[in-house]
Amino acid sequence: EVQLVQSGGGLVQPGGSLKLSCAASGFTFSGSAMHWVRQASGKGLEWVGRIRSKPNSYATAYAASVKGRFTISRDDSKSTAYLQMNSLTTEDTAVYYCTRRSGDNSQSYFDYWGQGDLVTVSS
């Protein structure tokens, strides 16, 4: 059974940092591109960024709204993806999901999702 188990969310002050984790099981993590998607309260789903697999040089890409502040990484030995969030603002308050891409091309879709992790940025 495929599982993506997230952890690390919580309350952080504006300007602070937080690191989310996404532990995977039930599939070949090392061969999969992993993405992060978020949903602010009352808003729609927003793609945050991704990290590709080792054969694709662990290439990362980010949405303009988080570029330069967020960093996605992975540890294939632990089958875990990470989302490091710095310089957080209230606009980053959202439920964050990690998700696996079905393939590593533009026609792929997100087939498995974590349970979601709430990040609240507030003083």
Add this chain to the structure above:
Amino acid sequence: QSVLTQPPSVSGAPGQRVTISCTGSSSNIGADYDVHWYLHLPGTAPNLLMFGNNNRPSGVPDRFSGSKSGTSASLAISGLQSEDEADYYCLSYDSSLSGPVFGGGTKLTVV
């Protein structure tokens, strides 16, 4: 606003058929990128309903169907049931943004 445009809400009576549109442009749907659909209930992870424009994952009833033409795609739900009440999102790829893009979401109400 979202790159892909969906109606904020649709409604229908039990047993009826509704469609949800997803309108894009020449850099996403019109560039022949596939459209995928998700059902999302508050507090849960999004659930894949349709992939590759018109393919249903196993377990998704055939009441759900998808189509794509030009710069738009649609999700049709026939034989509406109360449990279909949820938010629905389309997903595609945008070459200008070099990344996946979601529609703004559509809230389906079964009245």
